[in-house]
Amino acid sequence: MSAAELTDAVNDAILKLTGKTGATSERTVFRWLSGENQWPQQRQRIALEIVTGRTITDLGFVPRGKRKTVPPPPPALPEDPSVHRRRFVGAATGTAAVAVPLVSSGFRPSHVGTSDVIRLRVHVENLVELDAERGGHTALERAALAGASEALGLQKRSTTQRVRQRLFAVASDFTATAAWSVIDAGQLDDAGRHLDRALTLAGMAQDSEMTMQVWNLRAMLARQRGEYAEAVAAAQAAQTTTAVRRSPMHASLAHARTAIGLAHSGDHRAALRSIGRAETAITKADMTAPLPIWMAFYGPAELHSITAIVRDVVGHPAEAEAASYRALAALPETYRRNRANATVRLALAQLHQGDVEQAVTTSGNVFEIMAGDPIPGRMRQALGDFQRDLITLAPSAHIAHEWIDRYRTEWSTP
Structure with missing residues (x-):
């Protein structure tokens, strides 16, 4: 608050x-x-x-x-x-x-007040916690959209202009949560529509925080679609928000997201400059200050994970491996999905250095970390990248075929 x-x-x-x-x-x-x-x-x-x-x-x-x-x-x-x-x-x-x-x-008074906004925000937080536990899925998307509908429905009742704007903001938050759910699940068809709606609602709320969140998700969606120029543009739009100008932590995330898009676009020098700006910004952040719930995932560990992606894409697999190890060291054990994602990046960095056996062993740890839970779509995509590169770099190796036979069903099953 x-x-x-x-x-x-x-x-x-x-x-x-x-x-x-x-x-x-x-x-x-x-x-x-x-x-x-x-x-x-x-x-x-x-x-x-x-x-x-x-x-x-x-x-x-x-x-x-x-x-x-x-x-x-x-x-x-x-x-x-x-x-x-x-x-x-x-x-x-x-x-x-x-x-x-x-x-x-x-x-339930007829007048809508701040307590109604707070109640809805608690619901958003519960959905974010569910996402952290299970990953993106269709039921979460439906629940988030229902929350957005409720927030907009309250607009029809008597309230103040300030509360009305906050209802728009929480509706935007719900809609962005729905978008993230389908992005993480790898079901990208509806994500763009949700993000367009979330951005409109954020504008009506005049909420820079929500605008930053939507542009961040837009950059992630564009990268998954292979639309790297759009990913860079969305991340750069995030950099222009008031939230980024006020908060070094927000600035760090925006620069890191820009770096990923630039790396995939082939502008490697600019990508490394952006990741450097992200590292500089996070050193200026107050690590004890509370973050909005949607940014709870971001900190030094996540920046290390993003650095690993950027370094690997620009052709620095050894530095990517080091960054992955730093990410895993900084992540709490309870962050299973984050640890699994960082482990995939570690395996890719090892593979790209020619250490096939170690990479195969490392990638197998992903399935142990996620045991008992479905593997989200984004993670399945990363594992698919690992299999593709494994076949390319070691097409005749027995160990590659053994990995494919052992894990294909696990990583490819939604």
Whole structure:
């Protein structure tokens, strides 16, 4: 949540509690964040607890008269209370509990407010988590489109212009999630249509964050289709967004996406310059700052993975192998799909250095990592690239035919 969104949410909660709109302002929120105001008014305290699902002291506020004697936080929560005050505004992961009291109460006023937007955003986050666990699939696409339809349906009810724009933004987020689902599943026919719609909604919302997300996905879709000039153009469009100008992390992703398109286009020097810009930008990013949920995948590990792709495409397989190892070292064990993708890139880099036996062994690890889950379409495509290059580089090798016989069914089955 931004400061403005928290302001609206608190005032909405006060309206539901008292029948009168609250007078909380963005300046009030900033005073909470800075610690200048450590104990809000009673109605604001109650509203904050409703909106966040946490007690007022859990949020880092300190009652008057107890500020000198309040005990230090327990070991499990070592952060200074001001950290909690800063984090609960804007923390993408913190919204999982947001609006639960309002939703579970069954109260559905005719007026659409910030609480409705928050509820829908929680739904988007749940879909993103499902995607991270299972990969893109048709059911996720349908659920995302249903969420977009609900958000647009709320436009027909009484609301403010600010909330209306946020509903457009969340509808854009749902639609982009649907597009990503089919891109990851390798079902590209509907992805372009979804992204066109998502970009229109982002424009109506005047939301730079969503615009950046759509251009990022457009670049990925174009690359999968082999439309590399479009991939570069989409990534460069992402670079022009306000979100990129404000955030080094966003800038790093946009430059990295540009680098992939340039590498596949054959402009190798420009590709290496772009990946260098991505590396420079990420060193300027605050790694503790919360990211929007759609960007949760991006960080040093993902940049290493993208670097591996770029280096391999431009003909530097040894550097690609090193980048893949760095990606795998930085990825948490729970990120199974990311680890599997990085492992495919590692196998390709080894293969392109002529180390066929090691590459075959490495590629086999992909199926162990993904055991029990279907292999997403993008990963199947990468494995198909591995098989093609394996046959090209070692057409008569027994080990190549053994790999094909062993894994063909596993990687080719949707």
